[in-house]
Amino acid sequence: MAKKITLDASGIYYRQLNEQIREAVANGATDIVLKNVNGQRYLAGAMDGDLNFEIQGVPGQDMCSFMRGPKVRVKANAQDGVGNTMDDGTVIIEGLAGDVVGYAMRGGKIFIKGDVGYRVGIHMKAYMEKLPTIVIGGKAGDFLGEYMAGGIILLLGMFSDKPSEPIAGRSLGTGMHGGVIYVRGGVPKEQIGPGLTTQPLDESDKLVIQGIVKDYAKELGLDAKAILAADFVKIKPFSHRPYGNLYVPA
């Protein structure tokens, strides 16, 4: 049975706030509303299981790092490091997010309505049934999906505050050796990492995108049809072993 609790975060240091949250969860709370959040770090960090968080205000760095399971909704913008090394769960950000979203993320979903900063989705990795997914409604900074080893990044470029920027920054997917990046409407060639190209979708890609967009639109109250009413391209690694032939035994 769901047990709801509301914590007022105003004026509380992150360490005490996170202690209060852990204590509430230990006492059976499953739905946690955090009011007046103002930059407190590590919220929902390493939390486990079937929990729901609603965060009112702007959470601090490394929100949901090492998280496994909870569903976290941020009613505002988020800072850097959302979902760092996250294992499972769902993060919904109704605004924009900063740098390094989903670093080394292994599972779960991160849905962002607006723009994201640099180095998003670096070294995401899939494993068995785990398939990490990041959807970015706006535009992305440099190095999106660098070293990507698995999972899915879906970049829409629709809900952006940066009308004059390209949809993704430089070095998109550099060194990727697994996973796939889908971009709505295409991406200029000069923004893509060495050896990579954009390719048209096949039928299975379309089904994957439809499924993700359906969830994304539902969570953020958007029109899935409008999102799908454009062509997408995909970027996939040219090898699972991009550096396999780099060396000679000394």
Added chain:
Amino acid sequence: MLFQPINRNYHDFSIVRDKDACINCKVCIRQCAYEAHYWDESRQKVMHDNAKCVGCHRCEALCPTSALLIQKKKSDFKDNALWKPEFIKYIYKQADTGGVLLTGMGSPVGNIPVYWDKLLLDASQVTNPSIDPLREPMELKTFLGAKPVKLEFTKTKDGSPKLKTKLTPNIELNYPLMFSAMSFGSINFNLHIAMARAATELGICYNTGEGGLHKTLYQYGKNTIVQVASGRFGVHRDFLNAGAGIEIKVGQGAKPGIGGHLPGEKINEMVSVTRMVPLGSDAISPAPHHDIYSIEDLHQLIFALKEASEYRVPVSVKIAAVHNVAAIASGIVRAGADIVAIDGMRGGTGAAPGMIRDNVGIPIELALAQVDQRLRDEGIRNRASIVAAGGIRCSADVVKAIALGADAVYFATAALLAVGCTLCGKCYTGKCSWGIATNDAKLAKRQNPDVAAKKLVNLVHAWGHEIEEMLGGMGLNSIESLRGNRDKLRAVGLSDTEMDILGVKHAGR
């Protein structure tokens, strides 16, 4: 027309087979993973191909009639002090392939001083008595982690004192020694079991390296340091809560500034499960942690890990010894690390580009002395322990490291030698004939976890006795009294600058 590459016969080793002693039993054929020995059907005898020999000595060690001798190939280029033979061979290989030179194990370069060999220890004579550790208590117990600036006490009702100061978590070690990080994947599971069991029996710690921790090894958690590196392989909340400490690996002495790269060939099913990466796909660790671009970012990750482990264990940060190591270490301590591990340029590796291994970084002795001094000068030495790593060969090196300021040392190459490694340096091929740096089931079986654990325990017991003897000789009965006690060291044949950096006097002074 020449079909043979010009460097085919410029191999490093020759196999010498005593024809009278050889009984053609084929043990060498079965033991050599590099196929240097083979059965010649037409001649009905065992033959060999010198070009394939890597100098691992496995065949020599197991030949039942002692018929084999592995020698350096007695072929010399014309003497040239500049163009040493390795440089000539490197160029031939790179001209053939266009490849980056890949090496294994620590740097063998001889022109960088080994400062351990230039330092001598003191002993008591007349003015203070030496202590016999066989008859008197000798304390090697070591605690790693932040220490309070001062201790405060209150009195209980019955008048006895009670500690008021809240202590931060520390790792307790029975010896100032730990098995350094070697990931599961770079070495096989049998050796991870062996390290875990040996560390548990000894009351010390081993380090998982960056390849995660297999579920069956969680039971040894009290003696495990779990490592978080840039690839975050196998890193999740259970892993972070499995050990006695968490280590953020920023750098490695053998390859400062570059990432790791476990080739797909070494990723079998068990490695894949532990690292949580697909079978056969390369496991690439980026050069930096892409969430750490500054000391402030490091602070952020340290506290993300402390939050994830609810402040129950100390967090270590491991860096390679590089030019500004003292300032970097100061930043690491101020970022909240409880332990700073410094890995010198002679530290081992399963795979590193040769140019980096042999040319980047500085020796641990200089780095350690400078880090200890800097933290003391800044009044923050108590906030973190220092662990020295990279080329610790014997117990005297350990004693010297502690006198230079280390709280404990990490050693890994010595641990591999203990189970048979001969430093042939072909770890990256995944074919290790000694069953160490390989995940091939047939080869890995050559390491029995019980036997390997016993050898590791023996080695640490032996070093422990020797450390006690050296301490006792100096009139000390606790390793704590030696820590940073550079008066117990003297240098031989070093320049004023070197002695100034090491903080030691010349022998005779």
